[in-house]
Amino acid sequence: MSAHSPRLQVHTSPFLRQGVTTPGLMGDVLLALVPVLAVATYYFGLSALLVVAAAAAGAVGAERLLGPKGAIRDNSALLTGVILGLVLPPGLPLWMAFLGGVVGIGLGKLVWGGLGHNLFNPALVGRAFLQAAFPTALTTWPVPTGLPGLHASSFAAPFLHGEVDGLTGATPLNLMKFAHEATPLADLLRGSVGGSLGETSAAVIVLAGIFLAARRAFDWRIPVSVLLAVAVFSGALYLVDTGRYASPLFMLLSGGLLFGAVFMATDPVSSPLAPRGAWIYGAGIGILVVLIRTWGGLPEGVMYAILLMNAATPLLERIDQPRAFGRGARRTIA
């Protein structure tokens, strides 16, 4: 008997692969965002869902129409849209959220050459665009209303400025900056405070972050270094003058810091690859956040802090070449 002779293929080694795929990684992050979205809906009502859906539709639509063929399969545009939606105010007119998604993908990603080539986090490019184009709408924070919570402003017609509806309130950071009033930490942990959709419940975001770190969906060093830098820097300020500066716990739990540290600073495309670079990058974000919040003109600084460190990423990569094995080693002496 002779061996059954199949038509043999000739590939190249290795013939084994670990099972994780890029769309799967994006899927992990999307999965981690589900509870965040659920909490946002619980506090802000159906408008929250609609804003996220509109931003996602804009992002996916832009990728589909303008992106490379088949690029939609990698789930990255959907992820960008959902993240963008979650950093917008709950009552934002839907057409603005949609436009933000289109600009985030178009100017934030596609003009750079598509996934993997962009310098900045696309979702933040979308948000920065909206902030510049519609400053009032982007800083109007409806107070948490609970379900069903449909805001009339959601359905404002494009470019015809509707009245901002219902009750609006200040975010904890606004209160701190302009009224010098601290929000109870328990409210921050629960998320029953004004703010962007996703920046509300600290507890849920931390859990999502732990899940993603365990799945190795992102570099854990980045959120850890961001939060450490904020804690250390704001802690030092607090020790100098407890009356003038916010406590480090308030700094950590308020605003978009946790959401930004877990979901936005960790975008692998726009953050450094090597461990040391990741530490520097994260620390830079943390320091910038405290600087902007404490002395800047804005109550919140997470967006600009991340965008600035995105811009520094190529530089960090250049100066932080990992040491190759057996080159300049500490341990070559027998």
Added chain:
Amino acid sequence: MMIGAFARTFRHGIHPAGHKEATEHLPVERMPFVDRYVMPLGQSAGAPSRPVVRAGERVRRGQVIAAPAAFVSSTLHSPVGGTVVGRGPGHHPSGQLVDALEIEADPYDPQRLPAGEAIPWRELTDDEFVTHVQHAGLVGMGGAAFPSHVKYKLPAGKRVRRLIANGCECEPFLTADHRTMVERAADVLRGLEILGRRLGAEEAAIGVELNKADAIAALEREIAARPLPGLPVRVVPLKVKYPQGAEKMLIDAVYGLEVPAGGLPIDVGCLVNNVGTLASLADWFDRGWPLIERVVTVAGPGVARPANLLVPVGTPVRAVLDHCGGLSAETREVVMGGPMMGMPLASLDVPVLKGTSGLLAFTEVETRLPAEYTCIRCGRCVEACPQFLNPSRLARLARAGRWEEMERYFALDCVECGSCSFSCPSGIPIVQLIRVGKAKLREQRAKAS
């Protein structure tokens, strides 16, 4: 496992599934003799051997059929008693046609290999010892098939303080070294003793991964039973991680020493030998048996009856697979060696070589090319690379044809272990791109000189 937390290892690397269950408990069985054997003259690094037999000549099993053509060149012995059919082009597993000797087995030859006289290795000069090893046809049996005597010829002023036996067998599926350690622990230690004494080593270590508990136990029993005065030998249990069996990684794992880039283990006072090579060294000096057969693991989902076989070098792959019940209809690819660094065969009519550690049959599931996406800079390849390179960057440069830049990022340090391709979620053939770049760089160097 408690001990696992404290075991040593190298830095970076990957954790592929072991897939060793099918064969790790199967004793080595002898592959029956077949009609014809093909011995490529260039089986190891260096110059091809020079034939010393003519067509039609009768040869005994173990008789020299080709002599070394240079210092970096090895000896070939007939794997069977029979007749030299002729010399001509034969298919090498790499797919190339190479110069080879073909031998027809004599069906009436009992194919016995009586133990000869032991060689008084202590009395040899260093050069005589090296020549002896060359005559044994000994090459590295871990896969690279580098002539062992070249390794044993130490450069002036260098000495081997630590001798390391490589029992990692970190490639999935393969269990040939595992079984050698379990069944021939005494010979492995005898090889260590001979080599350690000859090279003047101060100590010897056997690096074995923790998934081979019975091998660790067998070696430790043997060490306890026969201590070597002046040459302390110990088994170093290692965490299960790929590519721990790569020389430089093993030295890092066992002694925490980094071999300088472009350097050799001897630069940090170490010498590494595969456990199978050491057992064969003992065969030569104690019994006069040259390297004419080796243990091959036949496994993979396409093989009917997985096995660890003692196969004469030169046996056609087809015959070995037939002996294991043939290939399933689902088989798409046959790989010589391990799944991470092995060589896919274009034809089954190629011989088993001295460096053949395994024959693996893979189906559609293992060979399907992964869907490819763009690099999202996730960094998994960087965390995997045991040489601390940035594989994603090297792959990008290779795609762009920027070879010189690849050299600046130490592309030539790449050991081609494939950990980068294994870990890439975007399915990018990273190691293959780097291989192309390295080949281009060597081409340019050759042209320049």
